[in-house]
Amino acid sequence: MTARSVRGLLAVPLLAALVTGCGIRPTEVPTDFGGAPSRVPCSLSGPAVSTQSSRGVPVQVFLLCGSSLVAVDRAVRVPEGTPDARRRVIVAQGLLDQLAASPSAAEKGAGYTTHVPGGLGVTGPGPKDPEDALRLSTAPDRLTSYALAQLVCTLSDSAATEGDGSVILGGPASEPLRRYACTDDVRNRPGTTEPPSGDVTAG
DSSP: OOHHHHHHHHHHHHHHHHHHHTTOOOOSSOOOOOSOOOOOTTOOOHHHHHHHHTTSEEEEEEEEETTEEEEEEEEEOOOTTOOHHHHHHHHHHHHHHHHHSOOOHHHHHTTEEOOOOTTOOEEOOOTTSOTTEEEESSOGGGSOHHHHHHHHHHHTTSTTSOSSSEEEEEOSTTOOOEEEEOOHHHHHOTTTOOOOEEEOOOO
16 A cells, blocks of 8 residues: 555545534435424414504404414503593404404414404493493304304403403393303313303393
8 A cells, every 4th residue: 555545544534523523514315404494373473462562552352273262462542531431332342343353464374363253343331231231233142153252252351341251242222131251161162162151131
């Protein structure tokens, strides 16, 4: 073996050591790193949420994501000095409008949807209704199970109600009133579990 061959053989392990020392690991097969990581379902970035809450009184609405209801931040504009009774109706209408609105691009990308129909209106109690009752332009029992669950869970924990986890709802005019509750089962399975409800006696 010639001196040149010996030097060539000695250079091979030396070159391998230098490559490894530089942080490059030699490989004999191509490396497949896979596709880019996908967005975690139902996760939203902070800036998108804070932007929503900067446009008025911060509130939360429940949208459908996957098979469950998930709360997202929104805002409702309420004029300063509004009397409490009127304020409740303004907040309730604002929540209905937010529920009926199409989710943002970021929310759609994360899998959020809504089943609440557009054009749904709300008024305060009638002459013989309890003072915390809300009357919808469409009777609650005519809404889909998803839409009713979204409405009940959103309204029951808002400034539009007593904030005790329930809400008194009825349809227009003399439609009967019922007190609906938002439970864990409703939030987790809104498509198959209707909000529990009970009769409300008008005054």
